[in-house]
Amino acid sequence: MSSSRTKDKNPIPSVWAREQRRTDQPALSRDAIVREAIAMLDAEGIEALSMRKLGARLNAGATSLYRHVATKDELMELAVDEVAAEIHVPPADSPDWRAAVTEAAESFRTTALRHPWLTLVLGQAGLAYLGPNYMDFSERLAALFTAAGFAEPSRAIETVFSYVMGMSNAEAAWLTTVARSGETEADFIARLMPAAQRAAADHSHLAIPHSEVEEATTDPVALRDMKFAYGLEVVLDGLALRLPK
């Protein structure tokens, strides 16, 4: 690729031989770093991101990044908050609260699957220090659930989004292993099916119904969508019982 600004090993160091600062290449900045980090995380996975590789992608040295970001962990927190902006929560005055919550839940799932490292970082960070976008997200959810009439909106939110996070986390992990295999999801499933059947043979209650096998190998995406929707409906039904009527 193109060389960094001054890395050419010129035998005679000279002012004249020095490269000009390439201003067309945008300057190193916190935002640019975070954006590129997200791109790398999405493309190559969480354990492929290193400060050196990230620096190289930005035509910069690894240690230059530390002028804009205190530590790699901080960079991850910034990436999480940046991505949190993608989650869409309908306004609080939506006529149908169930539809609105469903929309928010599906939006969360979509972003979590688009950035499969999201739930991992959220699990590690401990959510002690939350960024502005994440706070906005929480605030909108609180408004939505309050408007829906819940006496203790935080309880309801925790319930729904524990389910959503648990499901998204499992799906993201699954999609990551599928991606690592280099196969289509359907092919991957088809290849693993014999082993799964053999394993299930010793555990009578784990038999997989034929209909599910069929759908898993033809349209696995639709199957996952449906599973997620099913569980979400269950949770919302349980919550609806607690709504004062």
Next chain:
Amino acid sequence: MSSSRTKDKNPIPSVWAREQRRTDQPALSRDAIVREAIAMLDAEGIEALSMRKLGARLNAGATSLYRHVATKDELMELAVDEVAAEIHVPPADSPDWRAAVTEAAESFRTTALRHPWLTLVLGQAGLAYLGPNYMDFSERLAALFTAAGFAEPSRAIETVFSYVMGMSNAEAAWLTTVARSGETEADFIARLMPAAQRAAADHSHLAIPHSEVEEATTDPVALRDMKFAYGLEVVLDGLALRLPK
């Protein structure tokens, strides 16, 4: 500390100076390695576990471990499966299915909080290759839900345990950051409360009710227990609606 078998730097290497193999110290074995790894993970957290430190704990060199374990990832999978044996699932013929499922869910949560790295590894591994204990756990759950009368037990299980995993994951992350602070959970909360209040000032719907502040600073464990139980009841209510009566 005590020296490893042959590490004494004897200037004159001699057969006679060689230490005897200490047979009272149990030999290096796969099980011993996994056990010690779990102890380390529990005590010092997931990022504190390195092959070298683990070897040192076992009075062995780091590379000796590779005779019994192919890779660090495999070691983690073994640790996960070992820990999965601690989860208790009531027998399928339990009279009250809700009580039985509640017991299983609470048992999962307890082990996930006893080993706060569990959910992290589960999220990374992708659950492609499951160990025997984890299979047993799944099998028992399937039996329980089938006996309860669910037409599609796997759907119901996925719903409940997505919630349980999401909640446990968040709690484990929280407890990890609390532990890192070196304070009591109550002290930690009390110290962070002003900042939280200030942050909530800009987000009107995020206000924390006084009763909750009070309980969080006096008995945070009970508060977490109750939150978990609340969400679980919600999910079970939603599932009960789908049970043929």
Next chain:
DNA sequence: CCGCTCTGCGTACAGTGTTCGCATCGAAGG
């Protein structure tokens, strides 16, 4: 023109997972 702050980066350090080849062992076979 001086000085000062800001930014980039080369070097270096401590630590990581893992490979390789050598030393040593207990047991099996002649």
Next chain:
DNA sequence: CCTTCGATGCGAACACTGTACGCAGAGCGG
């Protein structure tokens, strides 16, 4: 009893990682 052999432990080494430090230059206010 001596020899051979497979299993086991391990020191050295390799390719990485995150990050601290100090120097070099750029741009700017005085």
